[in-house]
Amino acid sequence: MYATGKYTSRGPALIPRMKTKHRIYYITLFSVVLLGLIATGMFQFWPHSIESTADWTIEKRSVHDAPLIHLPVSSPIPERGDLSCRMHTCFDVYRCGYNPKNRIKVYIYPLQKFVDELGVPISSTGLSREYNDLLSAISDSDFYTDDVTRACLFIPSIDVLNQNSLRIRETAQAFAMLPRWDKGMNHLLFNMLPGGPPDYNTALDVPRDRALLAGGGFSTWTYRQGYDVSIPVYSPLSADVELPERQPGPRRYFILSSQTAIHREYRGELERLKEENGEALLLLDKCTNLSQGAASARKRCYKGQVYDYPQILQESSFCVVLRGARLGQAALSDVLQAGCVPIILADSYILPFSEVLDWKRASVVIPEEKLSEMYSILKSIPHRQVEEMQRQARWFWEAYFSSMKAIGLTTLQIINDRIYPYAARTYEQWNNPPVVKWASVNSPLFLPLIPPRAPGFTAVVLTYDRVESLFRVITEISKVPSLAKLLVVWNNQNKSPPEGNLKKFKCPECTAIDGLSLDQTHMVERSECINKFASVFGTMPLKVVEHRADPVLYKDDFPEKLKSFPNIGSL
């Protein structure tokens, strides 16, 4: 309005000899056009801010507003899932294409509610809190695209994290109804609790064609290496309990077993170990005197003594993570969070994110059969290694286990690394905790090579205007047989370098004294530099040594003419 008013007032000056009637007509027309342009511009350039503020109020309503989709009984069912699927056979890489950022684009299907013909939903729980967290984390990430045509990976909004709450056949039918399903190509499903009684399959039982599965609890027989992603079973305690990071070191107990649903055969063996090793072992179980519920999940008992869980995990060096009916256990997450080294007893289990994480540095894997030898196996591990494992365990939790966001984005990064392997994250990036990243030194020239003299070296001489000393340097250095090239960097903008034959040039104002290093302010400046650099690096990267390299026969009582470098130190 303000802009319009301005134009109105300026009108006469702009259109001087126009009739008032016409003038008003044009001015109105102009204003309309201008307003329209402004509005369009706003719409064009800030569409998200405008829409989203409006949308949050609409969308925030409820999951119950999701559209209802009826599945006909005869609706097609996907195939069971092909064990031979690999990225080059079951994944359409053309959808990802060349991408200068080397980042895959992930599309999330909008939430729908699938029901069968009788109106019974396919899932007893619907969208779980965890799956919602996962999807919102992905949609907030760099991976996300809202453009289905540009997507490389598709994530259904059908929650299959827990197979127990699903109707297998109907869920499969729902997958097949997804508009871009196309035999499950480039679709990623997340599942943490696979299988069901009595035999507990180690992968999701829902038929899923060629879809990739990010599953918790894969065994070596169901895991399609390089195709599926093995993920952790999320522990709700991650979000609810804050365990401060503890310094690595010895703990009150050596081994702690805190799981409550341990099979009696294994509990028997653990009890025998406890008898043999006494106090070093703490063998906890659920508290019988407490009622079920959230409170009881946070308590463990041993002979009437009550312990807080998961806090007690921080009191032990090693913590048992034994398989249950399923291979993947949420306890693994709690144990890592506590900085306790997991002892994993789950034969054929594919450890979470094992494609990129080096579990040998964070855990001890013992065959179930050797449970009884656990104590002696662990005793043989040196203290320093236990400490490294404790630190590593905690780091794995923080980076990859601590939230559904961490789990989801790690999964996507692993798939991303497969599609752009030349831009993949390195072993160090995946496995080194920040403290190691800071402290470690990795030379870009890491291959132990002793280069031959053949290519020689390039001398780079920096000079300002002390031409005489420059000449002296040039004369001396050009005698060196391995000199390949000499480069003089003239660092004086006020003066051009001496031309022609350098050797004939005489410099009257040059002084022969190397005065700089004697100057007190010079030293102070250099000290300041060192402090500044150290603060930028965040640490002092320089190391002090007490040795100096000399030729083998340096200053030895030996004929000078037989020495390779007789002139060194003979100034």
Next chain:
Amino acid sequence: MQAKKRYLILLSAGASLVLLFYLGGVELPAARSRHDRSRHGYRPDQPWPHFSDPLQPLLAWDHTDTEEYNLHVSPRQKRDVNTSVYKGKRCRMDSCFDFGLCQRNGFKVYVYPQQKGEKISESYQNILSTIEGSRFYTSDPGQACLFVLSLDTLDRDQLSPQYVHNLKTKIQNLPLWNDGRNHLIFNLYSGTWPDYTEDLGFDIGQAMLAKASISTENFRANFDVSIPLFSKEHPRTGGDRGFLKYNSIPPFRKYMLVFKGKRYLTGIGSDTRNALYHVHNAEDVVLLTTCKHGKDWQKHKDARCDKDNAEYDKYDYKEMLHNSTFCLVPRGRRLGSFRFLEALQAACVPVMLSNGWALPFSEIIDWNTAAVIGDERLLLQIPTTVRSIHQDKILSLRQQTQFLWEAYFSSVEKIVLTTLEIIQDRVQEHGSRSSLMWNSHPGGLFTLPQYSAYLGDFPFFYATLGIKPLPKFTAVIHAVSPLVSQSQPILKLLVSVGKSQYCAQIVVLWNCDKPLPAKHRWPATSVPVIVIEGENKVMSSRFLPYDTIVTDAVLSLDEDTVLSTTEVDFAFTVWQSFPERIVGYPARSHFWDSNKERWGYTSKWTNDYSMVLTGAAIYHRYYHHLYTNYLPTSLKSMVDQLANCEDILMNFLVSAVTKLPPIKVTQKKQYKETMMGQVGVSINLKTFPNLLFSSGSSRASRWADPDHFAQRQTCMNKFASWFGAMPLVHSQMRLDPVLFKDQVSILRKKYRDIERL
């Protein structure tokens, strides 16, 4: 005038309106449709909404606690079911391997005796003799954990002359076959024209495969081992080093990407090579194919053949290989090709174009650090992809090719030992190598997990982990002569070493036939002195990994070594900077004697050295473990019989591991050459009155013995032949204290005693 302006204004207004519709018109309908859909709550092009209603958690709080259903199936039964169900293509260590056989005697490998009349190819013979010469070998099948056939299974191409017939029956008749359980079968070629299947043509039962060109579909993860395809000429031991002699920065070479090879006009594996010409630009991307191979290539010849063949002949393969940044490794008939190892050795970063190939040793090698894994489907993107790789990354990829080549591929021996070590790691799960041990220098074959699974216990990973070795050493004094006088050098040595601020303890290894002297005869020191009586009094026992050595550093000493506390202190501070190398005082050198065509040993005063005697040297205690467990009995017993050369062998070992020379530090007293008249420069004895090895001790006589010197020459050559190459490296550098012999006051010098005579 007025009309003109009016038209002008009208025109501009019209233009603005058009603009308005252009901008708005595209957007508005979309926005409208969005609103339409939003009425149904169906918004596909929106980020995931933030739902306000309380959602159910994945697990009820008490869910895990009530997993009672878990309790009725016995886990033991469950394990038994697994082992009986998963056979054949689904074999895994858990189901097809008997760990029990390995528990009794450790990881021992049995090779079937060779049967008369059975032809064995040279390559397979190399494999078998490598196993027989390795520390894993056992000749007793009762002790074995792993069995290797003496029947040649390398070439299972029926059309090949090497093909062994009736293998099926021959194998079934082996009494120890046991359906292939705990057997390892080596194979390089399987299947034949036209489909080249991965079937070996006989029932392998529950045996593991160590196979080249294996596909991910057939590869049984953590059960089979994918090995590289190697040629008949591949050396049995040693092997050529990588071609990279120095790093150039920027790392670009003349060509960006090259390939030269056959083109298959029809059949399996032809697609990719047939399409290469699309990417060829005859400048920095040179991809050449020839149709000329096989008998009847003319029959299948296509329109491009003549042109391709002509272009092919213009370039020299070797020249291209050595002058290219990247080398394309497309699949051949089978997934693997010789191009792979060739590129690796040439420091030409392999660009893999072989979809579904389980890359060699992919179980342990992180190939992303040394190769570019391309996708055959995206061939046309390959040039863009390799051009996008940053030069820092190229520098790193190239160095890694050289590391991997020398660590695992340069000889048949390395390929076979790597295969065996991978399997051993599976068998001893809690004592296995981490990925870092396999993928960084010096590699898994030199990093034995039986010593420790902790990276910080090895001398190689301090920098990577950002940690330092323990600032203490253990002195190990090798005593061979009886204690008769209180002025014997060993007693002085004990005192001066014990005074070092870095000394944690002194171990005296009593390898003398006379009984141990009484406790009171040892001088009093501030550090504990532990006397170990050598059981068989052999030379190698000085390098045994004694449990009493708890420090990372070992100061190895002869009983007659003369060292001052200052010298020891200085050498130790130097070692802290070079924990993977030998740091010591007297140095020796090797040379190639071209007249005798053998290696020579010299103790003359030269301007370089390649060995530091272990009579006075500091090194990491891991080398005790490596000396004892890595080296073959043949070499160790040679040392013991001669009572000589143990120091040479240790230097060979450490240089083979580090690829670097040892480090000589300066010492106070000049060391006199006792091998007078043997070699080189004559030394005036009067110039060197202070001898490191004082006369009179039994050791000195050992050094004066002319046989002693000749033995050392023999040792060198024997060792070099076992290592397959000369691992020693020359150095011209000696490390001195910073102000050593500088013209400053001696009082300002920390290690002033070293200069004083």
